[in-house]
Amino acid sequence: MRLTTLRFTTLTALILSASMLTAHGQTQTPPDAVSAPASLYDAFGQQEGIRRLADNFVQRVSTDTRTAPFFKESNLKRVREKIAEQLCVVTGGGCVYTGDSMVEVHKGQGIQVADFNAVVEILQDAMTQQGIAFQDQNKLLAKLAPMYRDMVESPKTPAR
Amino acid sequence: MGNAVPQRVSALHSRFDSHSVLGRHLRLLCAVAVMGASPCVTLAETGKLLLTGGVSSVDGAAGGGISPWAVVGTNATDGQMGYSAYISTLGLPDYRLTTYGAAVAIRNRVEVSASQQDLDASPATGFNALGFSVASGQHIVMNTLGLKVRLAGDAVLDADTWLPQVSLGVLQKETAAATIEPVLRFVGAKTTGTEAYIAATKLFLAQGLLVNATLRYTNANQGGLLGFGSAAPGQNSATWAPEVSVAYLLSRNLAIGAEFRTMPNNLEALGRSAGLGDGLNANHWSDIFVAWAPSKRYSLTAAYVDLGQVVPAITNGRKQSGVYASVQLTL
Numbered sequence: 001m002r003l004t005t006l007r008f009t010t011l012t013a014l015i016l017s018a019s020m021l022t023a024h025g026q027t028q029t030p031p032d033a034v035s036a037p038a039s040l041y042d043a044f045g046q047q048e049g050i051r052r053l054a055d056n057f058v059q060r061v062s063t064d065t066r067t068a069p070f071f072k073e074s075n076l077k078r079v080r081e082k083i084a085e086q087l088c089v090v091t092g093g094g095c096v097y098t099g100d101s102m103v104e105v106h107k108g109q110g111i112q113v114a115d116f117n118a119v120v121e122i123l124q125d126a127m128t129q130q131g132i133a134f135q136d137q138n139k140l141l142a143k144l145a146p147m148y149r150d151m152v153e154s155p156k157t158p159a160r
Numbered sequence: 161m162g163n164a165v166p167q168r169v170s171a172l173h174s175r176f177d178s179h180s181v182l183g184r185h186l187r188l189l190c191a192v193a194v195m196g197a198s199p200c201v202t203l204a205e206t207g208k209l210l211l212t213g214g215v216s217s218v219d220g221a222a223g224g225g226i227s228p229w230a231v232v233g234t235n236a237t238d239g240q241m242g243y244s245a246y247i248s249t250l251g252l253p254d255y256r257l258t259t260y261g262a263a264v265a266i267r268n269r270v271e272v273s274a275s276q277q278d279l280d281a282s283p284a285t286g287f288n289a290l291g292f293s294v295a296s297g298q299h300i301v302m303n304t305l306g307l308k309v310r311l312a313g314d315a316v317l318d319a320d321t322w323l324p325q326v327s328l329g330v331l332q333k334e335t336a337a338a339t340i341e342p343v344l345r346f347v348g349a350k351t352t353g354t355e356a357y358i359a360a361t362k363l364f365l366a367q368g369l370l371v372n373a374t375l376r377y378t379n380a381n382q383g384g385l386l387g388f389g390s391a392a393p394g395q396n397s398a399t400w401a402p403e404v405s406v407a408y409l410l411s412r413n414l415a416i417g418a419e420f421r422t423m424p425n426n427l428e429a430l431g432r433s434a435g436l437g438d439g440l441n442a443n444h445w446s447d448i449f450v451a452w453a454p455s456k457r458y459s460l461t462a463a464y465v466d467l468g469q470v471v472p473a474i475t476n477g478r479k480q481s482g483v484y485a486s487v488q489l490t491l
Contacts, residue, residue, distance in 0.1 A: 113237040113268070113317075117209055124412060134411050135368060142366035146320040152238075 041093040043136040050093065054084035057126040066118040070109055090143045102150035109153070116148045208235045208268070210413050210453045212316050212363065215461050216246040216488050218383070219331055220261040220275025221306045223359070224419045225463050225484060226445050227403040229372045230327035230361035232310050233273070234265040234490050235456055241266055248486030250465055254475040256280040257385075259486075261304075273306040279385050284340050286474030292346075295339040302335040302384050315361040315370070324362035331355040333384040347430050347440065348391020353380055355398075368409035370417070376401045381427055382442060382470055390426035392433065399424055413453040421445040423468075436473045443468020447484065461486040 044050050058080045062071040071079070088095035099105065120141065127137045214222040214231045222233025222244075234242025247260040261275025279300045287294050308329040315325035335351045337344055344351060357376040364371070379389045379398040389396040401424060407417030422444045431440030449463035466481040 114240060116317075117237060120209060128412075134409075138368045138409070139366045142319040142364075145317045145365060148317045 039092075040136060040139055041088070041091040044087070044091050044132060044140070045130070046093065047088070049130065050087045050091070051084050053126055053130055053132075054080050054087060056129065057123055058083060060122045060126055061119060064118070064122055067115065067122065070111070070115070087140075091140060102147050106151040111152050113148065113152055116152055120145070208237055209316060210456060211409070211415055211451060211459070213242075213244075213265075213490070215451055215459055215486065216244060216248070216261060216263065216273075216275075218248070218257075218259055218275075218277065219304050219306060219333075220259075220263065220273035221308055221329060221331070222263065222265075222271060222273070223372065223374075224405040224407070224417065225447055225449050225461060225465070225486065226419050226421050227372065227374050227405050228306075228308065228329055228331075228357060228359055229374065229405065230310065230313075230325045230359040231315055232265050232268050232271045232308065232327070233263045234271075236265040237268045240268075242490065244488055244490040246486055246488040248461075248484060250482060250484040252467065252470075252480040252482045253478050254283045255470065255480060263306075269310050271306070271308040273304075273308070275304045275306075277302045277304070277383075277385065281337075281340060281385075283471070283474040284343065287340075287343050292343055293339060294343070298337075298339050300335060300337045300340060300385055302333055304334075304384070305332045306330065313362075316363045316365065319365040322362075324360040326358065326360050329357045329359065331357070333380065333388070335384055335387055337387070344387040346391075347387075347427055347434075348389065348396065349381055349387025349427070350389055351387055353378075353384055353388030355380060355384075370405075370407040370409070370415075372403075372405040374403040374405075376403060379424055379426060381424070382467075383423075383445075386427065386471070390430050392426070392430035395426040395429050407451070413455075415451045416449065417451070418448045419446060431473065439471070439473025441469055441472055449484075457490055459488045459490070461488070 041050075044053065058076055061067045062074070062076055082097070082099035085095050085097045085099065089097050123141075123144075124137060127140070212231065213233045213235060214229050215225065216233065217223040217228050218226050219228060221228035222231055223229030225248075234244045236242030242265040243262070244265075245260075245262040248258070250257040250259075256279070258278045259275055261273060263271055263273035265271045279302075280297070281300045282297050284294045284298055285296055306329060308327050310325060310327045313323050313325035318325075331354070333353050333355065335344075335353075337351065341351065355376055355378040357374050359372060359374040361370065361372040363369070377398050378401055379396065381387055381390070401422045403419070403421040405417060405419040407415045409415050423442050425442045427440035427442065428438055431438065445465070445467050447463045447465040449461055451459060451461045453459040461484075463484040464481065465484045466479065468479060469475070469477060470480045472478075
């Protein structure tokens, strides 16, 4: 029985070490979703890569049957620009986001968690197509995920 | 006490039958699952991200392989319903455990599960040396009805806080041991029991690492397969048994992990006083696993599981470890 405990502890340590190594030494503090080491910006291909990702992503969400309805009336050019700005800020590229707040942009559209998750999957597909490493994808998603609170319709505010 | 040899008359065949309470629940769950395919229900096709609903644990609740987690199973998120069904098998040196079950999830808030564990307990004929009449190739069947409620948090999306997803769960278990039941009576183990647990799960998204801690209030012997409680003084009441799981996402649809589940050891003292030494000793359970979800609909889990000694008195103290495989279908 002592051997089993030792084996489990060793395995847990191995798994934790593996995850730490792939974190590229990034310190795990509860992030405020504002800044990150420049390395993530590099991993996403800096300005050029982020612009390509934003274009790819917007092309997908505006045509995917799960999410297209939400973008029917959108100015897609502006959406592409603002998303590129947002991604630049979040990956530590030093840009300034000049769009409206997440709450403002998504108010009254009746977005559910399932819709949010569909968008996350589409973003994952776009990042994968661009060859971004899985661990780097997750670092970006970790910064974007909490935004669901500003985007998803709460039971108290039904869609208009 | 000591060398008391109970004289058993022909065994009562209290086999599990479909008229028992849990049997009715199992059929009801299947009926709901079938009805749910009708168009009036929103099927959770795209709800959760892959693998974030966990897999079906051995008790039927969503989680790891041997521990229930705080995650609510299936793909259901707000406003949706989800269904899952699974079958698993575990081959050990002296036993084989086959489990199958189904679960229904409502809106990522409530999970109802039902499962049946079927243990090939052939070594139990070893008790016949004590005067029991265990039939050859006897199986022990345990039915579990589970209810889990998510209290707070989102294990995946709350990535900017340390706060985990927390859920409360109850597992109602009923064990049918047929010709082994006199043995359970002799050791004072009841054939029905209730377990409660609180679980906290968090996916550290930036690291792709999931951690779960579960605290289970239980007096079950070997998870309930050998009944609940014990006739030994002070060994009958439930205790808090901690369980820990970690899982690492290698890719969107592949995860590896390890689990450790502590077990009560209520029967060891009784075994000693009955002259069996540590023959009724129980060990903690642990496993390492790989979970693969080729799509939202299917997942496969393979694991190497170590249950430690399971009734060493009739298995010559052999460590019961072996390969586990499970298939889960989710709608």
